[in-house]
Amino acid sequence: MFIAFLKFLMRWFQRLVVLAALIALGVWLFYIGREHQVFLDNKTLGEFKALEQVNVSVNGGEVSELMARERGVKKVVGPKFEIKAEVFDEDGEIVNTITKEIQIDKIEWPEDFNFNFNFRFSKDIMINLPTLVAGEENFIVPAPR
């Protein structure tokens, strides 16, 4: 009787372990397969003025040419991506090149920012390029919805 009960418990335990493993696999797939929109914003933010021209590529993909006060959007898969920004002067010469690796789930948001459920769930972000080029840390701002 006791052995039968143990077998019953063992069977359910095995089932629970498999179920937990499948749920964990689902969460991991969600984490690595999630597509995020990365908005590229070349507008003045605070003291950082909009750049004359900046060419931006994400994960070595297609280059977006953004003039002052323009915005672009890129799609990235997974929580981590690399952004490369080349800043041009008025003569069309490259004056600065910035490469930065960003992990979306490790972004530190400003404490006063009001999150809602949809925002946390979507994890789309916007990168303010003038702030990024200036070497400041708070170049990531919430994406427009």
Place this chain on the structure above:
Amino acid sequence: MIRKLFDIIANNAVPAVFILISAFAIPLSGFSASYLVQELLTRIGRNSFLILSLLIPIMAGMGLNFGMVLGAMAGQIGLLFICDWGVVGIPGMVLACLIGTPIAIVLGIFCGHILNRAKGREMVTSYILGFFINGVYQMVVLYLMGWVIPITNPNLLLSRGYGVRNAVSLSGIRTVLDNLIPTVITNSEGAKQFLNINGAGSFFLIQLPFFDGTIRIPLATFIIIALFCVFIVWFRKTKLGQDMRAIGQSQSVADSAGIPVNRTRIIAIVISTVLACYGQIIYLQNMGTLNTYNSHDQAGMFSIAALLIGGASVSKASITNVFVGVILFHLMFIVAPMAGKNLIGEAQIGEYFRVFVSYGIIAIALVLHAWKRNREREAARRSLRGNGGNA
């Protein structure tokens, strides 16, 4: 001798008719060999998994599982969720399978219980059950999604704010499996052109000097299909597979031998439904568009049609039947409209002809099966009566 010949013809009548029609239609269509091979390879990759999912219920004597549409619906629900969450690529496909699996299992158990109450009439019961579950699916997708079930992507929803649109783009997972191991077959001239256009990327380029044209092979899909075939061959040799075969031969004998008939039949339907779920996901990743309210209907009908055309019957089907069926059925799909256009000047006539012949032949296959079964029963009855019975 004549009887044996008659039996061979009767057993292979359907594939023979299709081969004959194709032999006339292919030259009439004017398509090149490389085009036909490319189209056929794409369609084999797209449909084979779905058709293979029909084999296990046939093995268990449950006939053609029209209830596979239940699995297809489960797969589509999984795809809708990954579209909403924005999970793309292979992780998206696997996640859709993970979401679809429990739904397919529940629907399979439900279907299995119903079919156990309708022994001997499984096909018509599962066909009607498909309509019933389609109603439930439509209620969930058309009314509950976006209202009770949260859908955050506005592109998926109807303008009223709830219910999923009729056509959903699967651009995030489109051909991800087919292109996972990109493989191209071409000749040396084609290889040069291909390298000029695509660059020396990470793909397998197989050069065949005698081959005219360039074809892409969905190698990863074929590997999965091959693994599935190995699974079916292995499964037949397992205890469960042997039980299913015994039940397929005779339920009463299997029951007397101590095999749990009802439970085994439910397992057969659950396996078929879950595999149909995966098959529908593979099918739709190739198509790249989900027709929310119709895709599953088409999946069931086309898979069963292809299997019958491959020479399978309601009680006997093999892996060979699956591949012969998918090739012949889809060859007709490819060549019939163009053959009709070249012959009569109207592509629609060719398409009407294909539909007429394809489904007419399916009806003939089912009638032939019923006739053959009645004849076998009559022969068995006669042999039981012995000579005195004939007198």
